[in-house]
Amino acid sequence: MFLEFVEGPLWYFSVVVFVVGVLWRLWDVFRQPSRTDLALARGSGVPGAVRTVVTRSWTAKGFSRGATFHLVAGYMFHIGLFVLLIFAAPHVKFIEERILGFGWTPAPHWVFMVASDLAFAGLLLLWLRRLMHPVMRKISTFDDHAAAILTFVVMLTGCLALLKSHDSLRAIHMLTVCLLMIYFPFSRLMHAFTFPISRAYTGAAMARKGVNA
């Protein structure tokens, strides 16, 4: 009964909130008036936009020592999460049956284990650093902690339900997934969609000024 509710009405409600909320936030970003640059552009902004989207994927020279922890743990978490989300066998089946109508070859179990360990360890380390590092602690808000904890709980409940032996475990996982999808558009988790926009905007602006950002 509870499983039917979370996989039925609550799931559809969450999808609607997620899709509409994300589109609304993106539209909100693009409709912001940009400041007119009166200076003569020294070059096209496009190459700078593309370059910055790519080069911001690692730390700039001079910052690597202090950012090593963040870089390594960040990639551990994000790569692990991506593999779990897209290639975990239960997710592939769910996407095929409930969303797209087609699926793909899921990752073998050992890949799932490695990915989930990377994701859990990475997220835990990043969150603990947020709590312990004096600067990170000062600039962190409730949203940062809530997003980290909610993401962790979603991953945890998913992994605990891996045996697929009990509907109750699946229902708990689906419930946390729905909560995350509802929370997503109104939180900093939106960076999953906005990071290329932000990087491209900065890169293009700097390229027009003739600065290698």
Place this chain on the structure above:
Amino acid sequence: MSDHLSPSAFPTEPRRHRLPPGVRARVTRVLLALLAFVLIAPLVPYAAMYAERGNVPNPGTALWNEVRQRTGPIDADTQVRGVESPVLINQVGERWQQFRSDMLVPAGAWLLLGTLAFLALFRILRGRIPLEGGRSGELVPRFSVNQRVVHWFAAILFVFLAVTGLILLYGRFVLIPLLGPEGFSATAAAAKEGHNLFGPIFPFAVLALMVLFLRGNAFNWVDVKWFFKAGGLLKGHPASSGYYNGGQKSWFWMVVLFGIAISVSGLILDFGVFGQGREVMAWAHVVHGGVAVVFIAASLGHIYIGTIGMEGAFESMSHGYVDANWAREHHDLWLAEMQAAGMVGVEPNALEEVKRHDNIDFKGFGAPGRKAAEG
């Protein structure tokens, strides 16, 4: 009709034997002996078998001895390719099951409950260990950002693995009465998956702990004296110590040794695809379960004294600083070093902490080395 019934039909004279009575008696005895021989002789082999029945191999016994491998590994083969696939009944598995149910479960329960009872008694008798001199308001930096991150990383993993492990070990006795069979089944399934999934991260946490906390954890005579004074836990009997005291050093080495044992045995159990047989798995289980129970029991003491058992202890791992009076009462020799280095009474400074984090963090900054003294 009556003639043949007349007395004349019966012989009235005694019958005459041709053999004399003595010979006849002997013949009779011989005949009786022969008769006995004929009757008894066929039974002799049976009697012999009965008398020697322990030495006669039973074909069924031999078969089951082979099946149960009582005389060692069998030379059998099968179409099924896999580790120990010709083995039908594994003796090691039975022995492990007996160890688990007869030894590990009850002894572990006594150890854990005994530790909890000891801590409760200690709490009642000693109370919370206070800062005798109150708070001085002067702070001393103790643990770096990386040390605290790694400590809590390992601690969260440890608690999760301990709880899920205890559910697997004792859930049958504790949770079924509370949750019912169905509830316990779901909880145990979740605990098993969680334990197997988080387990492989733990060795990395132990390794990081070793790297970041190794410095200053070698035992010396100060620690011997510290142990003789019961670590200063008894009222009015303070014990000197440096950056780490004897108890903390013991806990560190326990974490290292138990951590290695539990990690290696756990990986053997978690990844059963490298050709390890049942015997190796059973031994790994014995080590894993036994060490885990002792590890958890010891951790209860560490958790107690680091949180509610001692005033001022928790903040060393939460914020990285301790009050100077706490350092004076529990780590006086270290405080003297820090005073000499001018690191007592520092203001919590984010920039300074970041500088330490980025530059000397991996060496720690609790024990002031040359750099700290210069700084």
